[in-house]
Amino acid sequence: MSETFLFEGIEFDLTISYADTIGVEWEWAGAWTAAGEPLMRTHGVTMLVSLPDVYKQHGPLIPIHPRPSAAQYKAAIDVDPDYAATVAAGYVEAPAAFGERIAITPAPAVPQLTAHHLPPSPLEQTGFRGFLKSLRGGR
Template sequence: MTSFKHDGVVFDLTRSFVDVVGVEWEWRGQWNEAGEPLLVSPGLPDSPVPLPDVYRDHGPLIPISPRPSAAQYRAAVDVDYAATVAAGYVESPAAFGARITPAAPAPALTTHHLNPSPMEQTGFRGFLNTIKGARRG
């Protein structure tokens, strides 16, 4: 028997689980007297804990997806480069450089491109100048 139902949830005991803080738990084929599977954490392999206790104290338990095999990794990265280029998914270094290089340099800003400072306009600055006597009007 490789599954266990607890609190309405069926646990596939062939998979490892992770609790809410990231501790991994796995079943190594042991059961307690009450018929509950004993889970161990790889960090504490000599301290098995019944699944209901782990579920209550550390849950919910999230099943970990099976890790890819070496052959699956190799198949994912070992692709036909010529077919990839022919399909248009890869650009040459020259094409990439041409795409990211701007056609012309950006113009440099000079003072006539900038808006006048609000402090030099007639509003509040002009009022302050009239108070100190700088402007007569």
């Protein structure tokens, strides 16, 4: 059988570990159920559980990819021909240039509205205050 498993439209790579919702790490035990489902286990536990059961009871499962090795980091850095020269030269920036680079540009001015820009309040016309005034005048 292959080292991938398709379950509910999700393809699981069985060569890597998976973390469940509380952080327990599950890995493929290298065995299969009679129904063709991969058997999973947690570290230090010998009980095997099928991947669909782990997914339904503890999922969703989050893949845990191995960290890159030092050689992989070096290969990624060596792709940039200027990286080594940049690191060797160092990066020095004058304080004034740094200040200019991080200076906050002021926001554009927003016109301020004054009272004469606003329509009169309906409460001043015939709204709630008008109702209250009518109560006072009627007594």
